Amino acid sequence: MKKEYILIAFIFTLVFTTSNVVSQIIYTDVNPDTTINEFLQGYGVDFDDNDKIDLHITLLSNVGVWVMHLIPDMPSDFTYVVYDGEEASVLVDGDYISASSDLYRLGSGWGGLLYGYWDDSGEFGNWTGIQEDKYLGIKFEIGNDFHYGWIHLTTIVYDHDDMEFTVKGFAYNSVPNEGIDAGDKGIVGLVDNEINEITIYPNPVKDILNLPSTINDGVVVSISDISGRVVWQNESQYNSTIDVSRLNAGLYIIHVQVENKVYTAKIVKE
Numbered sequence: 001m002k003k004e005y006i007l008i009a010f011i012f013t014l015v016f017t018t019s020n021v022v023s024q025i026i027y028t029d030v031n032p033d034t035t036i037n038e039f040l041q042g043y044g045v046d047f048d049d050n051d052k053i054d055l056h057i058t059l060l061s062n063v064g065v066w067v068m069h070l071i072p073d074m075p076s077d078f079t080y081v082v083y084d085g086e087e088a089s090v091l092v093d094g095d096y097i098s099a100s101s102d103l104y105r106l107g108s109g110w111g112g113l114l115y116g117y118w119d120d121s122g123e124f125g126n127w128t129g130i131q132e133d134k135y136l137g138i139k140f141e142i143g144n145d146f147h148y149g150w151i152h153l154t155t156i157v158y159d160h161d162d163m164e165f166t167v168k169g170f171a172y173n174s175v176p177n178e179g180i181d182a183g184d185k186g187i188v189g190l191v192d193n194e195i196n197e198i199t200i201y202p203n204p205v206k207d208i209l210n211l212p213s214t215i216n217d218g219v220v221v222s223i224s225d226i227s228g229r230v231v232w233q234n235e236s237q238y239n240s241t242i243d244v245s246r247l248n249a250g251l252y253i254i255h256v257q258v259e260n261k262v263y264t265a266k267i268v269k270e
Contacts, residue, residue, distance in 0.1 A: 024178070024228065025186030026253070026266060027171040037164035039066065044073075047140060047149050047172045048226055049251045049268065054140045055079050055106060057151075057165065066161050068127065070136075072106040078146075079106045082137030090126050090134045091182045097137035097148045098179025131155045133168070135182035142226065145176035150183065174226050174253070186264065200254065204268035209242040211256070220257040223267070225250070244269055 026048065036043055042058030053073040060069045070088065072079045080103040081088045088104075091097070136151040149172030157163045173180040201210050211221070221242070222233040231247060247269045256263040 024174045025171055025180065025184055026174050026226070027169065027185040028266075029169045030167050033166050033168045035164055035166040039161075042071075043165075043167050045138075045151060045167075045170055047138075047147070047170060048142055048174075049266070050142075055138065057167070059163070059165075061161075066163050068155065068163070068165055070106050075107055077107070078141050080104060080139040081106060084126070087126050088136055090131055091137050091150065092134060093181075093183040095135065095137070095182040096179055097139075097150060097182060099148075099177065100179075101137055101139075103139055127155050128157050130157075137182065138172075140172075142176075147172050147174065147176060148178070148180045149173065150180060152183070175228060200265060200267065204270045205244055206270045207243065207245040209244050209254075209267065211240050211242070220255075222255045222257075223247075224253050224255065226253070 028047070028049070034043060036057070036059060039059055039061065042056050044053040044056050046052065047054050054077075055073065056071040058069055058071060059066055061067070070081055082091065082097060082101045083089055083104040085102065089102075132154045134153055134155070136153060138149045138151060139146055140149065141147070149170060151170045152168040153165055154168065155163070155165045169185075171180065171185055199212065203209075220234065222230050223242070223244070224230045231252070232242065232244070244267075249269050252267050252269060254265055254267050
């Protein structure tokens, strides 16, 4: 099978929550949105950016009828989709994805996701017609832990062999076994009119990470791994540079706390 891997653009601007607890929602914006409309092409979703695809969304054919299908990366993977007993559910903003959801293990049979098809009675399937800005609910593994996430999709079925889907973004809760609301990016609003964003660079980073030099002292900055363990934190005054050379290569979350607001963003250590 031909596999098409799409480059994913990460958000490197720090965003924030309204809680003293650091947000654990890790969001990836697919920018620009990526549309798949060719037979046997697909999109590989890597929730935690560890170079291991968590699931593939592909256009396949079932006796001449195109269907959009979810496929695990490896047969041994334990990757699940929220479903209604027959096929993948169409979720909307706010639908809760958790251990209490009805879940189907990908690769355990046909029907990981029926995109839509035709029989004697006409069009059939959850994802037929136009499904704009809807969500798939996903359960997947990081190490030995399960995590819950969502994939933001728009799908259009034109005919039995003419359809497309557009991937717009995805997110997951980095806290094992904790659920997530469809559409939750871990973003609430602006702290005030003076602080609209915090930009960090370079990203990926090898040695020195730069933060804005205009932020006042008293700001708490910390870096945690994807399990939530803090691996670096400033102990005194704010510094606009952080030496990350001793960190192992991988994905980390940086947190900048301004009073009771917390900005968070992903960083990749090379």
